[in-house]
Amino acid sequence: MTITQYIAAQVNAPAKSIEAVLQLLQEDCTIPFIARYRKDRTGNLDEVAIEQIAKGSRDYEAIVKRKEAIAKSIEEQGALTPELSAKIEGSFNLTELEDLYLPYKKRRKTKADTARENGLEPLAKIIMAQNADDIDYIASKYLNGNVANEDEALQGARDIIAEWVNENVYIRKTLRRIFGRKAAITTKPVKGADPEKAQKFEQYLDWSENLAKAPSHRLLAMLRAEAEGIIKFKIEIDDTEALGFMEESVIKNPKKETAAHLQKAIADSYKRLLAPAISNEVLQEAKTKADAVAIQVFAANLQQLLLAPPLGEKRILAIDPGYRTGCKIVCLDEQGGLLYNETIFPHAPQRETAQAMKKIRSMVNAYKIDAISIGNGTASRETEQFIKKIAFDKPVQVFVVSEAGASVYSASKIARDEFPNYDVTVRGAVSIGRRLSDPLAELVKIEPKAIGVGQYQHDVDQSQLKAELDTVVMRCVNSVGVNLNTASKSLLGYVSGIGEKLAENIVAYRSENGPFEDRKQLKKVARLGEKAYQQAAAFVRIPNAKNPLDNSAVHPEAYSIVEKMAKDLKLKTQELISNKEAIAKIKPEAYATEDVGVLALKDILKELEKPGLDPRKSAKVFEFDPNVKTISDLHTGMVLPGIVNNITAFGCFVDVGIKESGLVHISQLKEGFVSDVNEVVKLHQHVQVKVLEVDEARKRVALSMVL
Known part of the structure; x- marks a missing residue:
């Protein structure tokens, strides 16, 4: 099987497109670059399909490497027959390959190994042949210093047979199918377990269901409860059923005396070897599938969070609310630079309300503040109400933003490097302000899983989670593009073709030489070669650059084509940009080249209409019900405004302005069946919800969007 055939069996894409992607990946092209600027070569595959092809390529290489290792190991043992070699060569299933390798694997000494050392393998072969009668008499011929009697001889022979049964590829494959369809996961409580911890898993203390049908969140919850x-x-x-199938497969002559010994060997093989191994396999497979679902939920949430509407370049006063320790205030300029910081104490126990109001008014005027950003943690609602009572001299928008991950950022090396002379409280407030002006630019500084918009993110495969979340961040950063002269090292590090080290070099170059004036200047950055420039150039923007195309998604390789388009229309390049009437006259087919085809040219024309357009929407102000501040203010039947703050496979959580988020179960999202929560709601969506149930003791709120 070729790599193209292997990938085509998993990815819905033509062979020609798969081969083109593989070639581009081999040329060190990044996925964002391939998806955006090589559409004509790939047949217009999107990033998701290209990522699947890249993963398929990695999986194929891993299988080929494993096949080589298995064949080499068996060959070194002098056991690689042409038949076995052909089986290994023809298999592209890791489980099947491991089954073929099982008899030759180095392992701890087994009962069968001891029986072989005692000379009992010929006896096992006689029993397995199922032709002999008077098996006790035959067994008596195999007695020696280590085998005292016929029973011991027959037991040793059965140990060898049990191992042969265990190593039978057909039996293992069929048992896997049976377990895969019919295995149940059954739970029982552990005596003496912590009652408080146990309460969280009350549903699973005595539970049973088909493993294959257990939803991702339920299986991960059970695994956590077990851990x-x-x-x-x-x-x-x-x-x-399992033993019946095994006996049918092995016992060819049930009337022979050997049948009873084979039955015992089969039962032993199943109980001691096969059932434990295969039950563990199917659990791991179910866990892998559950991980994949949970990771996809997290990835979808993260993408929505990163692409949340930005307020843009505004002067922001940010507040990290608190009671006893006060509210930390920072004033930020249009680029997120720290202008001033202060602490006020408008709430209990100090209640310096009048003084705090005066300070806020003074800061808003002194630093020409356009908007106020309030963290949604402790004292958030009270702080929002306090701010709204202040009579400002001009309109000031007030936003409540998620604090998720702000404390992680504030204690990080990135934050210490940015603000070496300020403590974690100031840094946290800065993060709250910056994530209002540009959520993407700020959130890339935080390890994605610390943002907390997933389900069971600490229970899934951490390397797979990191790889998927990093892919999402890169996808988001490159879909938006970054300002080359203001982007942080963290943000630049996710740009196609750049990475952490080159991002450092770009920031260093910027510090030494001032702002970039054009994209070509990137080539002067230390260690940034032609390939990195090709991959990165179109994803960075330079506002007010000499060449207006430097502030667009048009790739430098197509600048000459755009200039020719303008010339043919007797216009300057600048006059063509945003000129819908002139752009409509252009026939992309007339300008196609070997590198820039018709699909790429259509993208260029769209970009020329609205160069550098941010795909994100604008931030909107949201207001909670002013009468609801704690869980005790809720009662059944209330209809409230809320913000979706987390999405899971089983529903979504909605912030209605109290500390605890309420759950809208998937069955309560809308009338009728819902298969995917993301089809109905998005992260940060403003919704209306009805209170179904309030459990103050357990701090749980059930909500419905079916009003």
């Missing part, structure tokens, strides 16, 4: 010592679980099937 925390709350429950024990078993993966099991009806043994009768």
Whole structure:
């Protein structure tokens, strides 16, 4: 099987497109670059399809490497027959390959190994042949210093047979199918478990369901409960069906005396070797699938969060609210630079309300503040109400923003490098302000999983989670583009073709030489070669550049084409940009080249209409119900405004202005069946919800969007 055939079986794309992507990846092209600027070569594949092809390529290479290692190991043992070699060569399934390798794997000494050392393998072969009678008499011929009697001889032979049964590829494959369809996960509580911890997993203290049908969140919850010592679980099937199939496969002559010994060996093989191994395999497979679902939920949420509407370049006063320690205030300029910081104490116990109001008014006037950003943590609602009572001299928009990850950022090296002379409280307030002006630019500084918009993100495969979230961040950064003269090192590091080290070099170059005047200047950055320039250039923007195309998504390789378009229309390049009437006259087919095809040219024309357009919407002010501040203010039947702040496979959580977010179960999102929560709601969406149930003791609120 070729790599193209292997990938084509998993990805819905033509072979020609797969081969083009593989070639481009081999040329060190990045996925954002391929998706955006090589559409004509790939047949217009999007980033998701290209990522799947890249993953398929990695998987194929891993399988090929494993096949080589297995064949080499078996060959070194002098056991690689032409038949076995052909089986290994023809298999592209890792599980099947491991089954083929199982008899030759180095392992701890087994019961079968001891029996072989005691000379009992010929006896096992006689029993397995199923032709002999008077097996006790035959067994008596194999007695020696280590085998005292016929029973010991027969037991040793059965140990060898049990191992052969265990190593039978057909039996393992069929049992996997049975377990895959019919295995149940059954839980029981652990005696003496912490009652407080156990309460969180109350549903799973005595639970049973088909493993294959268990939703991702339920399986991950059970695994966490088991890890925390709350429950024990078993993966099991009806043994009768499994043993019946195995006996049919092995016993060819049930009337022979050997049949009874084979039955015992089969039962032993199943109980001691096969059932534990395969139940563990199917659990791991179910866990892998559950991880994939949870990671996709997290990735979708993260993408929505990163692409949340920015307020833009405004002067912002940011507040990290608090009671006893006060509210930390920072004033930021249009680029997010720190102008001033202060602490006020408008709430209990100090209640310096009048003084705090005076300070806020003074700061808004002194620093020409356009908007106020309030963190949504402790004392958020009270701080919002306090701010709205202040009579400002001009209109000032007030926003409540998510604090998720702000404390992680404030204690990070990035934050210390940015603000070495300020403590974590000031840095946290800066993050709250900056994530209003540009959520993407600020949130890339935080490890994605610390943003907290997933389900069971600490329970899934961490390397897969990191890889997927990094991919999402890169996708978002490159879809928006970055200002080359203001972007942080963290933001630049996600730009196609740049990475962490080159991002440092760009920032250093900017510090030494001042702002970039054109994209070509990037080539002067230390270690930024022609390939990196090709991959990165079109994803960076230079506002007010000499060449207006430097502030667009048009790739420098197409500048000459745009100039020719303008010349043919007797216009200057600047006059063509945003000139819809002139752009409508251009026939892309007339300008196609080997590198820039018709699909790329259509993108260029769209970009010329609205150069550098940010795909994100604008930030909107949201107001909670002023009468609801704590869970005790809620009662059944209330209809409230809320913001979706987390999406899971089983529903979404909505912030209605109290500390606890309420759950809208998937069945309550809308009338009728919903298969995917993301089809109905998006992160940060403003919604109306009805209170269904309030459980103050457990701090749980059930909501409905079916009003």
